[in-house]
Amino acid sequence: MMPTFAFPRLTVLALACAAGCALSLTSGSVRAAEAPAETEPAASKSIRPTLSKPPQFFQRKGEQAKEPGKDSAKAPAKSEAQGVSMSELADLIDQKISEVAAKRAAAPVVKVTPPASRAKRPAAVKAPVDVALASQDPLQQRLLNGRDVDWAYSGATGPDAWGQLKPAYRLCMLGKRQSPIDIRDGLPVHLDPIQFDYRPTRFRVIDTGRTVEVKFDLGNSITVMGQRYELVAMHFHRPSEERVNGRAYPMSAHLLHKSPAGQHAVVAVLLDQGESQPLIQQVWNNLPLEKHQEQLAQAPMDPSQILPAQRAQYYTYMGSLTTPPCTENVLWMVMKQPVTVSIDQIDIFHRLYPMNARPVQPTSGRLIKEGL
Numbered sequence: 001m002m003p004t005f006a007f008p009r010l011t012v013l014a015l016a017c018a019a020g021c022a023l024s025l026t027s028g029s030v031r032a033a034e035a036p037a038e039t040e041p042a043a044s045k046s047i048r049p050t051l052s053k054p055p056q057f058f059q060r061k062g063e064q065a066k067e068p069g070k071d072s073a074k075a076p077a078k079s080e081a082q083g084v085s086m087s088e089l090a091d092l093i094d095q096k097i098s099e100v101a102a103k104r105a106a107a108p109v110v111k112v113t114p115p116a117s118r119a120k121r122p123a124a125v126k127a128p129v130d131v132a133l134a135s136q137d138p139l140q141q142r143l144l145n146g147r148d149v150d151w152a153y154s155g156a157t158g159p160d161a162w163g164q165l166k167p168a169y170r171l172c173m174l175g176k177r178q179s180p181i182d183i184r185d186g187l188p189v190h191l192d193p194i195q196f197d198y199r200p201t202r203f204r205v206i207d208t209g210r211t212v213e214v215k216f217d218l219g220n221s222i223t224v225m226g227q228r229y230e231l232v233a234m235h236f237h238r239p240s241e242e243r244v245n246g247r248a249y250p251m252s253a254h255l256l257h258k259s260p261a262g263q264h265a266v267v268a269v270l271l272d273q274g275e276s277q278p279l280i281q282q283v284w285n286n287l288p289l290e291k292h293q294e295q296l297a298q299a300p301m302d303p304s305q306i307l308p309a310q311r312a313q314y315y316t317y318m319g320s321l322t323t324p325p326c327t328e329n330v331l332w333m334v335m336k337q338p339v340t341v342s343i344d345q346i347d348i349f350h351r352l353y354p355m356n357a358r359p360v361q362p363t364s365g366r367l368i369k370e371g372l
């Protein structure tokens with residue numbers, strides 16, 4: 001949960017400076033109000049010292065009823081010990097009020113939102129989606145009226161709603177062999193190595209609105225268990241969609257292949273933070289300025305650069321595409337050895353897509369093989 005503090009969104013201010021000079025600020029911030037106070041103790045503490053004032057002066061909504069006695073009993077002594085004069089305090093308050101007033105100048109005044117009305121807040125601010133709330137959402141209403149709706153990674157059209165967005169997406173909801181999964185308890189066996197036949201290839205980069213994708217010209221393939229699959233595209237997720245024994249990595253790369261009969265095979269490479277990765281840099285360097293527009297790179301790319309040194313060891317299982325339409329019967333091969341990418345390279349993707357991973361799906365007794 002991203003900490004969101006109340007004071008930038010203050011809507012009601014009541015200042016009464018009498019014997020104890022009590023100021024109370026009440027928030028109308030949806031996010032702050034929804035975040036249970038006990039989940040953000042560190043965030044609360046980080047604000048208070050900068051204000052040099054008893055905590056109740058800048059309470060978030062969830063805190064008000066929680067520990068008034070405790071705060072009011074301890075805080076004044078602390079304030080006095082820090083030697084904050086009333087004039088300094090007043091300046092701080094004035095400063096905060098000015099900041100808030102500037103930010104809220106163009107916004108309509110909103111009354112304090114009582115706790116009882118929380119359930120009526122828009123479903124778009126909640127994740128995962130509450131289907132009942134989603135049905136009240138305008139997007140869902142349009143969908144129910146037969147209009148097409150784009151899927152997303154959060155909000156009313158997030159992963160929990162994918163299967164309801166259109167009939168073609170029903171497997172996202174009803175499928176029993178969905179991806180990603182938390183890979184654990186695999187059968188330790190000797191797997192046939194994947195034969196990678198990758199070479200420097202002309203490529204285009206596109207920002208799809210949900211990830212950065214590399215489209216390759218024909219000519220790269222893998223052969224596994226006697227079946228040849230042509231490399232079609234590569235894209236990225238943050239964090240990694242697949243987990244290994246519960247662990248997610250900062251990112252992952254999916255290399256999507258297709259057999260002549262149209263069957264999918266995905267090679268997943270876990271991307272961990274460390275040394276920079278030349279291929280990733282090549283992709284980022286060729287990012288188009290506009291979404292949905294392909295940019296042809298001037299130099300070829302060798303897809304084998306994204307593969308780890310130890311290519312013989314991988315996990316494999318049958319799953320699905322991790323995005324709608326969640327097509328099943330996809331052969332997954334998750335390389336056991338992660339590849340490193342630098343923090344700067346992660347940050348670049350993070351600025352575009354801070355979260356584009358589907359939650360893990362039930363394994364439902366599927367067989368997982370773990371190559372030794």
Ligand SMILES: [Zn+2]
Pocket residue numbers: 235236237254322
């Ligand atoms: Zn993917």
